[in-house]
Amino acid sequence: MNKFPVSRISPALNDPDLSVNIAGIKLRNPVIAASGTFGYGKEYRGLLEIAELGGICTKGLTLAPRPGNEGTRIHETPSGLLNSIGLENPGIEAFIEKELPALRELGPAVIANLSGSSIEEYAKGAALLDSSSIDMIELNISCPNVKAGGMAFGLDPEAAFDVIKPVRRSAPNKPLMVKLSPNAPDLAAVARACVKAGANALSLVNTFKAMAIDIRMRKPVFENISAGLSGPAIRPIALRMVWELCDAVRVPIVGLGGIATAEDALEFLMAGAVAIQVGSATFAHPPAMNEIISGIGDYMRQKGFLELRELDIRKNPGK
Structure with missing residues (x-):
């Protein structure tokens, strides 16, 4: 539950x-539906006020259609x-033709979100x-669910x-946000390389590489052995990584990882993120993003903040 009451002032x-x-x-606000958790938007009609969201990241898109992983x-x-x-999707051309028009109307x-194997x-x-009506590309170079690429x-x-340099050349008209892997040995070095190659913004973190074993069957739960861990368990680690990268680079940072309430979102905004993404929380409680938006506004009213940038505690300490 949010500690800041939901309002419709x-x-x-x-x-x-x-x-x-x-x-x-x-x-319109800093709350974005995370890739892979919100489909193409239409799947959540009637479950929350979609028009209130700041943005929607699509499911991971690849050049050719993909059926996704087998098994659990x-x-x-x-x-x-x-x-x-496993990046199940209809392919970019089919997305542009069949999904994008309805997504734009939301x-x-x-x-x-763009992924690939080469x-x-x-x-x-x-x-x-780049030639479509999307607003921005989120380049996924961190997906832990596909054996090749990612x-x-x-x-x-x-x-x-x-990989970023040719993508930047191929898409000169769209802002490029690169989604980083928390599994990188030196995340700051990867972030600086992304900016040098032309990234306009960074989003982090993607899921952590993890696994589970079925003790009854005595085998790994997933066909690919490992999978991606998300949810509240990773939030403190994700927050630390966002804080560190806000010192390492000078491009906008979008934070994500286990955010479920306005209080969670505010932590990331105070750490220096300009916006946040919400993923797993939407599965358990579809209106979570609406409540987060309202909660951020209520907190800012209580504290007398007029702009989001005032929340950054390094730039505006002590209030």
Whole structure:
């Protein structure tokens, strides 16, 4: 439960401005539906006020359609969720033709999450998205659920640079946000390489590499052995990583990882994130993002903050 009561107060002259600008794209507020947890938006109609959201990240998109992983795909853990979906999606061309028009009508900014198994696949996918009506590309170089591509690019600064540079050339018209892997040995070095290669913003963290064993069957729960851990269990680690990267680079940081309440979101905003993404919490409680938006506004009213940037405790300590 939020510690800050949900309100539907009509905007007034002294109401806080929750809007945020990320690489030239203005969002009405800092709350974004995380990739892989919100489908293409339409799946949640009637379960929450979608139009109130700042943005929606699409499911991970690849150049060609993918069926996803076989076997178990979701496994609950204490305070967390393991997933091994495997980037199931219809392919970028089908997304643009069949899903994007309805997604645009929902209202929030549209952020297309782009994945791939090779530099060439990433670049070709980026070119297609660049000519579409999306607002921003979120480049996934960190997915731990696919054996080829994904995570390998996000672990090493040079590999990250090598994939981002051609994507930047292929998509010169769209802001590029790169989603980082928390599994990288030197995350700050990867982040700096991403910015050098042309990233306009960074989002972190993606899921942590983890696993589970079925003690009855005496075998790993997932076909791929490992899976991605999300949920409240990872939030303190994700928060620490966001704090550190806000010192390491000078581009907007979007924080995510176990955020479920306004209090959780405020921690990331105070750590320096300009916006946040919500994922696993939406499964358990679909209106969570609406409540987070209201809770952030209520907190700012209580403290007398008028703009989101005032929440950053390094830039505005002590209030």
